[in-house]
Amino acid sequence: MGEEMRLKDKVAIVTGGGSGFGAGIARKFASEGAKVMVADINGDAAVAIAAEIGGTAQTCDVGNADSMQAMKEALLATYGHLDILVNNAGVTHLPAAMEDVSEDDFDRVFRVNMKSVYLAARAFVPQFKARGTGAILNIASTAGVSPRPRLNWYNASKGWMITATKAMAVELAPNGIRVNALNPVAGETPLLKSFMGEDTPEVRAKFLSTIPLGRFSTPQDMGNAACFLCSDEASMITGVAMEVDGGRCI
Numbered sequence: 001m002g003e004e005m006r007l008k009d010k011v012a013i014v015t016g017g018g019s020g021f022g023a024g025i026a027r028k029f030a031s032e033g034a035k036v037m038v039a040d041i042n043g044d045a046a047v048a049i050a051a052e053i054g055g056t057a058q059t060c061d062v063g064n065a066d067s068m069q070a071m072k073e074a075l076l077a078t079y080g081h082l083d084i085l086v087n088n089a090g091v092t093h094l095p096a097a098m099e100d101v102s103e104d105d106f107d108r109v110f111r112v113n114m115k116s117v118y119l120a121a122r123a124f125v126p127q128f129k130a131r132g133t134g135a136i137l138n139i140a141s142t143a144g145v146s147p148r149p150r151l152n153w154y155n156a157s158k159g160w161m162i163t164a165t166k167a168m169a170v171e172l173a174p175n176g177i178r179v180n181a182l183n184p185v186a187g188e189t190p191l192l193k194s195f196m197g198e199d200t201p202e203v204r205a206k207f208l209s210t211i212p213l214g215r216f217s218t219p220q221d222m223g224n225a226a227c228f229l230c231s232d233e234a235s236m237i238t239g240v241a242m243e244v245d246g247g248r249c250i
Contacts, residue, residue, distance in 0.1 A: 005033030006231040011079040013037045013071070013124075015062050015116070016089030018045025020189030021139060024219020025086055025226045027053055032227055034084070037075055041089070062089045063111030065119055072123040081131060084230045085124050087117050088139040095197040098152035106153050113157035117164055129175045135230045136172075138165045138181040139222075142245045145183055151195065158183075162241045169239030178238040180229045185245035187217035213246030 012029050016022035018040030026036050030053035040046035043059035050057035058074050061067040075082055091112045093105040117138060128134030143151060144158030165181040172179055186195045186207065193199045196207060208214060225244045228234055243249050 005031075006227060006233065007084070008033035010034045010083040010230075011037075011075075011081060012084035012086065012230070013039055013058075013075060013082060014086040014088055015039045015060065015120070016139075017086075018042050018049055020191065021184060021187060021217075021219050021222040022086070022088040023049050024221075024223040025088060026050075026055065026223075028220070028223030028227045029084070029230075030055060032231075035079060037071075037078070039071055039089075062087075062116035062119065063108075065122075068116075068119040068123050076127075081127060082124055082134070084135045084137070085120060086137045086139070086226060086230070087120055088137075089116060090139065090141075090191070092151065092154040092191055092194045094194055095150040097150065101153055109153050109157050113154070114160050114164075117161065121168065125172070125177070128172070128177045132176040134177040136168065136177065136179040137226055137230055138179070140165065140181045140183050140241055142183045142185045142243060142248050145241070145243070146249050150197075165241055166239045173238055178234070180234070180238060181241040182222060182225055182229070183241050183243045183245060183249070184217040184222055185211055185243075185248045187219065187222070189219070192216070211246040211248045212250065215246060217244055217246070 012034045014022050014026045017026040017038035026038050029036050036055035038046045038050040039058045039060040041061050046057035058071050060071045093101050138161050140161040141158040143155040144162045147155035169179040196203045
């Protein structure tokens with residue numbers, strides 16, 4: 001190990017860490033020396049990733065205030081403080097005309113993609129402020145920058161997340177807290193099929209044709225970008241929503 005690990009002894013939470021981008025971020029953070037709490041609504045998935053990376057698992061419904069509070073208490077009991085919060089958990093509705101998306105599906109997107117960021121801020125910002133340091137990373141989406149038809153309320157939730165990131169960044173900067181976002185293009189995660197409606201070679205080829213670098217975002221791509229933004233190397237960077245999209249939004 002010639003160089004110092006970039007997140008040595010940092011304590012991090014990654015929500016939705018049991019699969020997809022979240023698991024990629026959790027793996028990268030652990031490899032760079034972080035102590036990671038893997039939070040997921042799927043408790044078994046959280047346990048599996050935590051066991052793999054030497055972290056701790058927490059079953060958490062990020063849209064539920066009591067569940068978020070329980071995660072905070074577990075985190076403080078285990079590690080004493082938090083350095084890095086990654087709001088990665090997210091859901092989508094199936095592709096549909098905007099007026100045909102059910103109210104239940106809309107409420108679920110709102111709860112998991114937006115309310116969770118508010119609940120996490122309520123839970124963890126006070127101790128970040130007390131310590132005068134902290135990094136928050138919100139996983140938004142290219143959907144919030146360049147919306148696609150038939151994913152309207154998902155697109156809107158990610159636009160909300162980008163604005164929330166900038167608003168949080170400017171408010172929390174005097175407290176030494178940085179807040180950034182990543183905008184992935186669709187990746188090889190459990191959500192891919194939901195975005196495309198159906199996963200066939202034809203649909204996949206059409207989707208890939210919109211990405212200049214010609215491939216999907218991978219969990220490793222997300223882990224690498226997340227590690228940088230949450231490390232001290234990015235100490236002058238706050239309020240950015242960085243595309244990790246192979247040029248999709250150009």
